[in-house]
Amino acid sequence: LISLFLVFGGIHCAPWNSTFPTHTEQVLWHVSAVTLTAFPLVWFSLYGVMKFIEGYTSRTTIKLIYNTIGIIVVIFLPLVITLIVIAFTELRVLPTSAYQTVDWARFIPHI
Template structure:
């Protein structure tokens, strides 16, 4: 589900952003949200499948458990902040009033 959520944010890959650094941050965060859950699963299955009871298994298991969640949360926070800050630079057409009555056929 987390990867699907990140994929939805990739829809905005070619949207216009107010600045280039904001666009790069959006791209990095969207890709991170897609890949970080898979990275955690990879490390988990690596430690369970290929490493027997060793200190290396404990290290890899700790990496699988403790590293991905803060990275994922950071990516989500960056996307949330970018969504809010991008509202400062809307196109002029956004502020035009819509005549909703003309869109209703029976009025």
């Protein structure tokens, strides 16, 4: 599961040097991508610490760790939504080559 989250975040870090229509969109993309990549490491680390100290500490500390994990999960969803919204808003500024007709016969010779 952690690998899936790391791959998901890593894929969104791939267009790091891409051009964005506005600086704000670029910053939002960078922050969301890095946070999504770091999210599973922090979450699983906190979960591991919680399981390790569960028998050795008070209920208050365990509740604090569970609440922290919950907050991280609540943050994850808006980050994903931010990336989806930015990806679709990028479609408003396509290069002219995006509107050219593709000659599929050049790419697939058997047609």
